Amino acid sequence: MTTTPSPLSAQHPAPPGGGSTGATPLYGPQLDGDTLPALYEELRRVHGPVAPVLLAPGLDAWLVLGHRELLRLTREEHHFSHDPRRWRLLLEGRVPPDSPILPMVRHRPAVLFADGREHRRMRGPVSLALAGVDGHELRRTVEAAAEELISGFAARGEADLVSDYARQLPMRVVTGLLGLDEDTGRDLVRAISGLAGADASSADASRRMDEILLTLVRDKRRRPGTDITSILLRHPAGLSDTEVQANLVTLLVAGNQTTLNWIATTLRIILCDPSFQSSLTGGRLSVDDALDLVLWRFPPTQNFPARYATEDMSFGGQDIRAGDMLILGLAGANADPAVLPADGAPVVGNRSHLSFGAGPHTCPAQDPARLITRAAVDTIRHRLPDLRLAVPEGELSWINSPWSMGLRALPVRFTDPRPPRAGQAGALR
Template structure:
C-alpha cells in the first residue's frame, strides 16, 4: 500500500493486507451504507490515489477505481482485467453466499457482460443487431404516447412527484414494449427492477420476479414472434439458447430502465434548480441534449460498475492488485477526476468523452435508446407543463444513494393543469389492449383517443396500480 498509516474514509474501510484492516471490525460504515458518495470518493482519492481499497456486502474486499485514466485502462484491457466473474477470489473461496445482494449483479451468467473474446463478440452481436431496429423516430412516438398517458394521471391535481410519477415508470413502459411485453407488464416490473440494483436484502427475490416474467415472454415469443427484441434474439444467427435470451433481456431491461430513470431524474432536477440551464433552455441558447450531456458528466446514471477481475498479479494506480481481485469502476469519481476536469464549473457542452456509457469492448450498446427516451420525454413533459416549478426549497431535495447509483429522492413540483386533460390521454383511463405491440408499430400512428376520454380528476391505470 502507498499509505503506511491509512485513515478510514466515511463509508469505506481497507481490505485484508492493508495495515488498517483491523479497523474493519470497529463498526465503520461499509460500501453499501455510503451516505455521501461524492465526499467519500474524494476522501478516498486524497488518501489512496486513483485506486482505493473498499469493502462490499459481507466485508468482502475489492478495489475502487477512481481515476479517469485508470478506468479507461481497465475498460480497454480485457486481457488484464476480465469480465468473467468466475475468476473472483471470493467465489473461488466460497465467501459469497447464494443469498448475497451482490449475486444479481456479479454472479456469473451466460451474458455478454461476463464474457471476453469470441464469446463476447457472439453474444454482444445479437444484442447490437436486436437494438439497431429501434430508430429515433419510432422511439419518439412511443415516448410521446406514454408521456401523455402518465401526465394525464396526475395533471388535474396541479402537483406531482416527477421521480415517482414520471421518471420511474416512463422508461419501463417504453422498454418493456420494445422487448415485446404486453402493456400490463411494465408497471409490475418498475419496483422489482429498481430494488434489484439497490443491492437490498430483497434483491434476489426481485430478480426472481423479473426473471419469471422474461421466461414467460420467451416461451410465448417462441410460438408467436414479432418485431421486438425478444424475437430478434431468439431468431438471431448467433443461435442463443433460451437461457442466454432470457439473461440478455434481463440485462437490457435492468440497464435501460435504471440508467434512464436516473438520467431523467437528474436532468429534471438540473432544469428545475439551475437558473443558468433553465434560462438557457427556455431562451434557446442551450439545447436539452446539452443538459443531458452535462448530467452524464456530473451525475452518471450508473455511478459504479461491478466489475472487472484481474487475470494476473498487476499494478494499477500505484496499488498491487492480485490475480482474482475484483475492481469496481467508479464512473462518478472518474468523470470529476481533477486531472481530467480541473475546473468543475466549466460546462461540458458537446464533449462526450465522459465514461457514463463505459468504454472499450463493453461500452453500452443501448446508450442512444436511453438518450432518446430522456430527451423526448423531458421535451414533451416541459411542453405540456411549461410552468413547472419546485414545490419545495431546493435544499430539501434529498439524494437516494446505493452501492451502484445515486438520484434525487423526489422532485415535488406544482404547475397549472392543462385546460384539456382528455387531449393528453389516448385511452379511457384503462391500459392499452393486452396484446403485444411490435416495435415496428411505433413508427405508425398511435391509437386514436376515443370520445370522452379521461375525466378531469380520474387517475390513470398505472397510478392506481402503483398506489395499491
C-alpha cells in the same frame, strides 16, 4: 440537497488474504447522492485513482476512480476479465449465498459477462436488435406515453415527477420494445428496482425478474413478433433461451434504472438552476446539453460491476492480485480533475464522459436511452411550462445504493398546462 463531507472514518481492514487494506464501505444508509461525491474525492486524495472498498461486510474490491485508469480497465480484456467466475473471493467460498451483492455480479450467459469471441457472438444479436429500433417510431411512442402520464396528473396542479413520470415512462416504453404487456412490465420493473437496491430483498427480486423474462422468451419462441426478444431469438448466432433471457436482464438492469434516473436528474437541474433554465429557454443551450451535464456531474449509474484481474499486477498505484474485483467508478472517473476544465466551468458540449463505459463493452443501448430521456424532458417542458419545485431544493433526497444515483421524489407544482401537441393525444398503442 446539500453535499457534506464524507470522511473515511468508517474504514475497515480487508479480510485475511484480501487484496486491499484500509477498505472503505461502499454501502450503508449514510451513503447517497449527497455524500457519495465527497467520498469519491476523499478516496482519490487518500488512495489515488484506485481505492480499496468494501461492497458488503467481508467483500473487498477496488473502486477505479481515475479517468485514464478506467479507460484501461474497460479496454484491456486480457488483463481485466468480465467473467465473475474468476472472482477470487467466490472461488475461495467467502461470498455468502445470500449476499445482497451476488444478484448484481453473479455470472449469467450474457454479453456483460463474456470476453473475446463469446462476447462478440452475443454482442452481434444485441446490437442488431437495438439497431432495428426505429428512432422516429420510438420517439412517437415515448411522446405518446409521456402525454398520457402527464394527462393523468395535469388537473391536480402538482405531481411527483419520479413516481408519476420518470419511473413509469421508461418502463412503458422498454417493456413494450421487449414484447411485454403493461402489467407484467410493471411487475418486472419492481423486481429490477429491488435488485439495484443491493439489500436483503435483492435475491428474491432477482429470482422474480428471471421468472418473468424466461416466461417471455418461451412465449416468443412459440409466437414470435417484431419485438427485441423475437429478434434475439431468430438471430443466426443461435442464442439459447437462457442466453436470450440473460441478455434481456442486462438490457433492462442497465437501461431502465439508468433512464429513470437520467430523466429525473435532468428535470431537477432544469428546475433548480435558474441560469441553466434561462439558457435552455433562450436557446443558448439545448436539452442535449442538459442531458450531458447530468452524465458528467450526476451519472445515473454511479458504479458498475465489475472486472476481475487475470494476473497479479500493479495498477493505479495499487498491488492487484489475480481474481480481485475491480468496480467501474463512473461518477468518480467523470470527476477526475485530470479531465475537467481548470476553471471549474460546467462541461457542456463534450461527450467524453464515461457514464456508458468504454471499450468493447460500451453500453449498446445508449442511443435509445438518450432518445427516451430527451423526448421525456422535451414533452413535459412543453406541456408544463411553469413547472416549479414544490419543496426547497435542500429537502430533496436520493436513494441509497452503491450502484445507482436516483432521486427518491421530485415534487412539483404547475398551473395552466398546455394541450398535447398535435398528433400526440391518443397515439399510444
